[in-house]
Amino acid sequence: GQNIDQPTEMTATEGAIVQINCTYQTSGFNGLFWYQQHAGEAPTFLSYNVLDGLEEKGRFSSFLSRSKGYSYLLLKELQMKDSASYLCAVRDPGSGAGSYQLTFGKGTKLSVIP
Amino acid sequence: SAVISQKPSRDICQRGTSLTIQCQVDSQVTMMFWYRQQPGQSLTLIATANQGSEATYESGFVIDKFPISRPNLTFSTLTVSNMSPEDSSIYLCSALGTPDEQFFGPGTRLTVL
Numbered sequence: 497g498q499n500i501d502q503p504t505e506m507t508a509t510e511g512a513i514v515q516i517n518c519t520y521q522t523s524g525f526n527g528l529f530w531y532q533q534h535a536g537e538a539p540t541f542l543s544y545n546v547l548d549g550l551e552e553k554g555r556f557s558s559f560l561s562r563s564k565g566y567s568y569l570l571l572k573e574l575q576m577k578d579s580a581s582y583l584c585a586v587r588d589p590g591s592g593a594g595s596y597q598l599t600f601g602k603g604t605k606l607s608v609i610p
Numbered sequence: 611s612a613v614i615s616q617k618p619s620r621d622i623c624q625r626g627t628s629l630t631i632q633c634q635v636d637s638q639v640t641m642m643f644w645y646r647q648q649p650g651q652s653l654t655l656i657a658t659a660n661q662g663s664e665a666t667y668e669s670g671f672v673i674d675k676f677p678i679s680r681p682n683l684t685f686s687t688l689t690v691s692n693m694s695p696e697d698s699s700i701y702l703c704s705a706l707g708t709p710d711e712q713f714f715g716p717g718t719r720l721t722v723l
Binding site: 527529531537538539540541544546583585596597598599600601602603 | 611641643651652653654655658668702704706710711712713714715716717
């Protein structure tokens with residue numbers, strides 16, 4: 497079966513750092529994605545990890561540990577516009593129709609406060 | 611990165627009717643997918659749109675209800691057939707440009723009365 501867990505909601509202060517965790521249990525693994533989704537909009541691609549370690553892209557970093565089934569998204573120097581839902585998604589080649597489909601967690605709603 | 615457009619952006623439909631959603635990508639892509647996002651929920655894969663052949667559906671989704679076409683590498687359609695209020699959702703087209711980047715269209719917000 498497939499199970500992807502992330503916290504439902506988080507609150508952080510403008511200018512601070514926040515870490516959003518994601519744990520997964522899937523029959524296979526071929527990469528983990530993080531997306532940002534503002535209310536009423538489509539998900540926006542943030543990062544992709546397929547090997548263990550940290551990937552950094554400006555204010556956003558993503559970490560993966562395949563042995564632990566664990567990832568986190570790190571947001572630095574938080575801005576008000578970072579208030580959004582953050583979706584963790586796993587590419588699981590064993591889950592069904594193809595090697596590239598994504599299975600999504602339920603998302604973490606981040607609120608950035610002044 | 612690929613830019614994906616969808617038409618219509620939103621629609622309100624009557625029970626029992628059908629709606630076809632179009633997805634256009636600005637470059638050729640290897641794979642296209644259709645997802646559904648119900649209110650307050652995360653995304654669920656409906657099917658993989660295969661160019662020149664029948665789509666591959668996930669468990670719980672069938673071709674009679676959600677027929678899909680993909681005539682070329684940049685275009686796909688999803689039809690929601692014989693609609694009921696339970697089909698009210700956001701329908702998103704997605705494209706795989708390179709193995710490590712998957713993009714989403716802006717979505718079609720469907721309300722069924």
